[in-house]
Amino acid sequence: MEYQIRRAEIGDIPLIRSLADICFRHTYREILSPEQMEYMMEWMYSSESLYRQMQQDGHVYYLCFDEPNKPMGYVSVSRESDDLFHLQKIYLLPERQHGGLGRQLFQTVVNHVRSVHPGACTIELNVNRNNPAVGFYEHLGMHKARQGDFEIGNGFYMNDYIMAIDLPQTK
Numbered sequence: 001m002e003y004q005i006r007r008a009e010i011g012d013i014p015l016i017r018s019l020a021d022i023c024f025r026h027t028y029r030e031i032l033s034p035e036q037m038e039y040m041m042e043w044m045y046s047s048e049s050l051y052r053q054m055q056q057d058g059h060v061y062y063l064c065f066d067e068p069n070k071p072m073g074y075v076s077v078s079r080e081s082d083d084l085f086h087l088q089k090i091y092l093l094p095e096r097q098h099g100g101l102g103r104q105l106f107q108t109v110v111n112h113v114r115s116v117h118p119g120a121c122t123i124e125l126n127v128n129r130n131n132p133a134v135g136f137y138e139h140l141g142m143h144k145a146r147q148g149d150f151e152i153g154n155g156f157y158m159n160d161y162i163m164a165i166d167l168p169q170t171k
Contacts, residue, residue, distance in 0.1 A: 003072065003101065005108050008061035013050045016061060019074055020045040023091035031130045036156045043152065044089075053078075059088055062108050064101060072096045075105040077112055077123070085113050087125035106140055110167065118170040126150070126160040137163050 008016060024045065028037060043049060053059035053076070061076040073092035080086050087109050092101055113123060127134055129147065138144075145164040149157045 002067045003064060003104075005062050005064045005104065008054075008063050008074070010051065010054060012061070012063060013047055013054075015063065015071055016050055016074055017045050017047065019063075019071055019091065019093070022093060023073060026094045027091065027131065027133075028128070031128055039154050039156055040152070053088075060112060061089075062105065062112070064092070064105060066096075072101060073105060075109055077109045079116070080124075083117070083119065083121040085109075085117070085121060085123045087123055090125075102136060103140065113167065114170060120167065120169045122164050122166050124162055124164045126158060127163055129159050129161055134161060134163070141165050 020041070024041065025037065028040075032040065054061065057078060059076045059078045061074055063071060064073045064075075066072055073090075073096060075090040076088040078086050078088055087106075090102065090105050090109075092105070109123065113121065123142075124145065125137065125142070127137060134144075142163040142165045144161045147159075147161045149159050151157055
């Protein structure tokens with residue numbers, strides 16, 4: 001199957017929101033309470049939040065499309081410090097999971113990091129401890145570096161593993 005991955009722009013915010021409405025909700029439908037789901041959707045995916053992420057917080061989004069240009073998923077990454085990057089989000093439509101596209105989105109993040117930082121560095125991500133995707137990330141070479149319960153507001157917590165992969169310096 002042919003597909004394309006391209007860097008998202010501010011004009012893609014409505015598309016990211018509509019994908020999140022399906023992907024994020026599907027991923028966490030059995031993990032989060034409905035109240036926490038709504039809180040997190042607003043916190044992470046409101047137009048204002050996405051705009052701030054892209055314009056002020058340094059999040060770089062990429063969108064994945066199949067032919068003929070149907071959106072399938074998204075990924076975002078940000079720089080946390082000199083040698084540390086954070087894979088913020090990686091989601092595919094439920095019917096597009098388990099077909100290799102997640103690996104391609106992950107590789108897009110690695111390629112992006114390499115384009116801005118050829119030296120040795122680390123990519124981390126937060127993943128809910130009950131999310132079956134933990135195995136996917138381990139398959140990609142990530143490891144559980146630590147875990148924590150992170151307060152996000154309104155009495156809600158993210159109960160996550162922090163997974164990491166170390167990238168060597170490029171030649």
